[in-house]
Amino acid sequence: MxxxxxxxxxxxxxxxxxxxxxxxxxNDSFISIYGWAPEDIIGQSLGLILPDSFRDAHHxxxxxxxxxxxxxxxxxxxxxxxxxxKDQSEINSEHFIVAERHGDTWSFAATLRPLE
Amino acid sequence: MSSEHLxxxxxxxxxxxxxxxSSVKDALVLTNLDGVVEWTNSSFDSIVxxxxxxxxxKYLPDLLPEHYVxxxxxxxxxxxAQAANGAGSENWDLSLDPPRRVQEVSWSxxxxxxxxxxxxxxxxxxxxxxxxxxxxxxxxxxxxxxxTRTAELQQARDEALAARNAMGRFLSNISxxxxxxxxxxxxxxxxxxxxxxxxxxxxxxxxxxxSGDLLLKLINDILDLSKIQADHLQLRRDRLxxxxxxxxxxxxxxxxxxxKGLRMEIGVDPEVPKLLIGDSLRVRQVLLNLIxxxxxxxxxxxxxxxxxxxxxxxxxxxxxxxxxxxxPGIAAEFLPSLFDAFTQAPSAGEQPQGSGLxxxxxxxxxxxxxxxxxxxxxxxxxxxxxxxxxLERFHNEASTDPGAPKASLCPVEAPxxxxxxxxxxxxRVLELLLGQLQLSAEFVNDGEAALERLQHNGIDLVLMDLQxxxxxxxxxxxxxxxxxxxxxxxxxxxxxxFDQQKLDCQKAGxxxxxxxxxxxxxxxxxxxxxxxxLQTNPAPSPQQKNVVTAPSVRSPLTSSPAT
Numbered sequence: 128m129x130x131x132x133x134x135x136x137x138x139x140x141x142x143x144x145x146x147x148x149x150x151x152x153x154n155d156s157f158i159s160i161y162g163w164a165p166e167d168i169i170g171q172s173l174g175l176i177l178p179d180s181f182r183d184a185h186h187x188x189x190x191x192x193x194x195x196x197x198x199x200x201x202x203x204x205x206x207x208x209x210x211x212x213k214d215q216s217e218i219n220s221e222h223f224i225v226a227e228r229h230g231d232t233w234s235f236a237a238t239l240r241p242l243e
Numbered sequence: 244m245s246s247e248h249l250x251x252x253x254x255x256x257x258x259x260x261x262x263x264x265s266s267v268k269d270a271l272v273l274t275n276l277d278g279v280v281e282w283t284n285s286s287f288d289s290i291v292x293x294x295x296x297x298x299x300x301k302y303l304p305d306l307l308p309e310h311y312v313x314x315x316x317x318x319x320x321x322x323x324a325q326a327a328n329g330a331g332s333e334n335w336d337l338s339l340d341p342p343r344r345v346q347e348v349s350w351s352x353x354x355x356x357x358x359x360x361x362x363x364x365x366x367x368x369x370x371x372x373x374x375x376x377x378x379x380x381x382x383x384x385x386x387x388x389x390x391t392r393t394a395e396l397q398q399a400r401d402e403a404l405a406a407r408n409a410m411g412r413f414l415s416n417i418s419x420x421x422x423x424x425x426x427x428x429x430x431x432x433x434x435x436x437x438x439x440x441x442x443x444x445x446x447x448x449x450x451x452x453x454s455g456d457l458l459l460k461l462i463n464d465i466l467d468l469s470k471i472q473a474d475h476l477q478l479r480r481d482r483l484x485x486x487x488x489x490x491x492x493x494x495x496x497x498x499x500x501x502x503k504g505l506r507m508e509i510g511v512d513p514e515v516p517k518l519l520i521g522d523s524l525r526v527r528q529v530l531l532n533l534i535x536x537x538x539x540x541x542x543x544x545x546x547x548x549x550x551x552x553x554x555x556x557x558x559x560x561x562x563x564x565x566x567x568x569x570x571p572g573i574a575a576e577f578l579p580s581l582f583d584a585f586t587q588a589p590s591a592g593e594q595p596q597g598s599g600l601x602x603x604x605x606x607x608x609x610x611x612x613x614x615x616x617x618x619x620x621x622x623x624x625x626x627x628x629x630x631x632x633x634l635e636r637f638h639n640e641a642s643t644d645p646g647a648p649k650a651s652l653c654p655v656e657a658p659x660x661x662x663x664x665x666x667x668x669x670x671r672v673l674e675l676l677l678g679q680l681q682l683s684a685e686f687v688n689d690g691e692a693a694l695e696r697l698q699h700n701g702i703d704l705v706l707m708d709l710q711x712x713x714x715x716x717x718x719x720x721x722x723x724x725x726x727x728x729x730x731x732x733x734x735x736x737x738x739x740x741f742d743q744q745k746l747d748c749q750k751a752g753x754x755x756x757x758x759x760x761x762x763x764x765x766x767x768x769x770x771x772x773x774x775x776x777l778q779t780n781p782a783p784s785p786q787q788k789n790v791v792t793a794p795s796v797r798s799p800l801t802s803s804p805a806t
Binding site: 147178179180181182183184186187188189190191192193194195200201206208209 | 250253254255256257258259260261262273275279280281282283294295296299300
């Protein structure tokens with residue numbers, strides 16, 4: 128299973144969030160490809176970079192994940208999704224999402240490889 | 244409450260909601276107003292064969308399987324438009340070929356601003372529909388089976404009725420065919436027995452006469468059974484003197500009992516009313532049959548006839564006749580079929596006697612008279628037959644008295660008789676029988692000749708055969724009754740013995756009815772009735788038509804044929 132640390136070493140757009148889904152970290156690749164400045168995105172919900180039609184499902188799924196055993200269908204394998212840019216355009220991208228538990232809290236991180 | 248805590252609570256609520264909605268069996272999907280999928284549950288993922296992430300952001304109709312509504316392929320675009328307009332539902336067939344796969348689709352808009360959405364629920368009705376289809380098929384099959392079976396039963400019933408009617412016609416015809424020559428055999432031997440014969444000749448003629456009687460009885464039994472089975476037997480309402488009837492029957496059979504050395508015991512309970520009303524002929528038939536059987540099958544000991552009765556109500560009396568014998572008895576296993584037609588109890592080392600119709604007829608006659616026939620028997624001890632019949636109580640002797648004694652006859656002139664008969668032998672028999680009564684007659688061969696002769700008057704009494712070539716007896720009677728002349732007294736002669744023939748004769752305008760073969764006593768009685776009629780109809784006017792029999796005269800036209 129790939130760790131957040133390993134994910135961070137990839138030369139791909141990277142984003143990390145806390146257990147509430149609040150963005151805590153993005154890398155330069157993410158900033159340059161998707162146009163978000165750190166001050167735009169850090170401290171905001173991950174929902175900001177998801178298309179509208181994913182937002183409800185994201186919140187519901189995220190909430191359920193936290194109440195469960197930590198298993199999820201979306202973790203640890205590549206997913207083709209869309210990422211919303213700062214200019215609200217959407218870019219097809221391959222997401223690889225991982226989650227790690229540190230004590231009582233969860234951390235989430237993902238690489239978002241653009242496919243266009 | 245801190246915002247952190249509140250967020251935790253909201254997360255919990257959302258998580259539970261997600262888990263709950265994903266666990267329901269119905270497939271749920273949420274879209275925006277354009278039909279773009281925003282959320283699905285596990286059941287929906289299963290029916291479209293995609294993960295939620297693969298469905299999110301897709302146009303819902305693009306995810307749904309091909310489907311048909313009322314047999315027509317339906318586009319999903321309509322579904323989104325319908326849902327945006329309001330709640331509704333419809334059933335989708337997922338295939339046009341069996342087995343049916345059916346989904347009930349229901350939808351509703353969720354008008355929450357700023358993001359109104361549409362919710363769709365898909366419920367699998369395949370199992371229910373298939374079960375319903377199975378029930379419908381079973382019902383259709385059952386209906387078809389019932390229809391087919393009903394048709395078969397109707398056909399069987401029609402065939403049985405046709406067979407019964409054919410049998411009735413056959414019996415009627417064969418009865419006629421047999422009775423016509425029997426008329427000659429019995430009539431001629433009757434006459435022959437009045438002549439001087441030597442001992443050998445007498446024995447031969449007696450044998451012929453006895454055999455003729457037996458044959459005639461057999462024909463009458465078959466006709467009786469046939470009439471009862473076809474519901475054609477009409478019971479008469481005669482005045483019945485039970486004691487006299489029992490005495491008469493026992494007297495008739497006493498010689499047979501004497502010849503076998505049997506003791507006859509007769510007892511009539513004092514409570515039995517002196518007079519009752521019923522069919523004397525049929526009661527007599529039952530009595531004679533039971534007593535005759537008892538004598539026939541008993542070789543030593545006794546035959547007992549005991550009669551009792553009890554009042555049922557003000558109008559009816561239940562008569563019970565017990566005929567008991569000390570004969571060989573009947574085996575228990577044979578008793579249940581004893582009253583079946585053409586059945587006789589097997590007697591050790593003896594040939595069956597009779598046709599086996601007697602008890603079957605008695606049983607049916609008792610039923611017809613509102614009662615039943617019962618038997619109990621013990622091998623080596625004897626048998627007991629109990630005939631129960633319901634008879635009317637006799638109330639007022641002064642009222643219209645069925646079967647009142649005949650008025651006394653006054654001497655009258657010999658009637659001028661015309662015999663209408665196409666059969667030369669029968670003409671001769673009648674000529675000889677009338678001769679025995681010191682009467683003579685004119686003879687014609689058919690209805691035309693009869694009408695021709697009757698127009699010249701001078702005839703008082705006509706003996707009219709019914710079956711003749713050309714104008715038959717009934718038609719000749721109808722035409723005669725239309726003529727403006729002095730109407731004679733008409734007596735039908737027929738070898739047919741069904742009540743219907745009597746009714747036809749009465750309708751045609753005949754006064755009386757004689758069944759062939761005509762016996763001398765029957766002819767004498769018919770002449771007696773004619774004389775009685777004369778007393779109440781001394782001079783029929785020329786206009787008088789369809790003359791009816793006087794009430795006091797018992798005409799066979801209102802009763803069963805002589806047997």
